[in-house]
Amino acid sequence: MPSKPVLWNFFRSSASWRVRIALALKEIEYEYKIVNLLTGEQLSEEFTKLNSKQEIPILEIDGLHLTQSLPIIEYLDETRPQEPRLIPKDPVIRCKARAIAEIINSGIQPYQNTNVLKRLVAEIGEEKKNEWLKHYLTKGFRAIESALIQSSGKYCVGDCLTIADLCLVPQVYSAHRFNVSLQDFPTILRVNAELEKIPAFQKSHAHAQIDTPDEFKGK
Structure with a gap:
C-alpha cells in the first residue's frame, strides 16, 4: 500500500494553497505538515535539509520529493488525469x-x-x-x-x-x-x-x- 502523500505548507501561503486546491480537485488525501512561516520554521536546519531554498510547499508523493507549486500541480495533473484537467490539452x-x-x-x-x-x-x-x-x-x-x-x-x-x-x-x-x-x-x-x-x-x-x-x- 503506497504511503499517504505529505504536504509541507502553511495556511496562508499562497503557493501552498494552490497545491491544496489541486489535491482537493483530484480527491487526493494527504498528511498536512505545518511549517509556520511567522516563527521562521522554514529557516531551521531541519527544514533546510528538505528544501535548501527554505520555501514551501513541498509534496512527498509517489516516492518523490517535489517543490515549487506550478510543477507540483503539473505533476498531479499528468499522473492523475481524471477531471478536471488543470493543464489544458489545446x-x-x-x-x-x-x-x-x-x-x-x-x-x-x-x-x-x-x-x-x-x-x-x-x-x-x-x-x-x-x-x-x-x-x-x-x-x-x-x-x-x-x-x-x-x-x-x-x-x-x-x-x-x-x-x-x-x-x-x-x-x-x-x-x-x-x-x-x-x-x-x-x-x-x-x-x-x-x-x-x-x-x-x-x-x-x-x-x-x-x-x-x-x-x-x-x-
Missing part, C-alpha cells in the same frame, strides 16, 4: 492558462513573500513598505484583469478549471489581506466569486486549515 488554451498563472506566480507573489516584506520593513519602514507593496500588486492585478477580459468565461480561461484558477483565488485573498483595492478589476472579482463556490476551493481555503488561527476560522 495549446492555445494551455498557453493562456499558464500565462495567467505566471503573472501571479512570478510577477506578483514574490513581492509579498515574508522574507521580502521583513527586509523592506527593516530598510524603509512599514509605511513605505505598504506603498511599495500596493504599487506592485496593483500593477500585477491590472495585467490579470486585462488577460481575463480576453480569456475568461465562467473561470479564468473559458468555462473549465485550469492552473490559472488555482493561482487566482489565493492571490485575491492576499490583495484583501494587504488592503489592495480590487474595485477597478470587476472581471477578477467575478471569476473569483465563481471559484469560491466550488467545494474543493472552499476546503482548501486559508481559513479552513488545521493551522488556521481561531480568529480567522469561519470567515
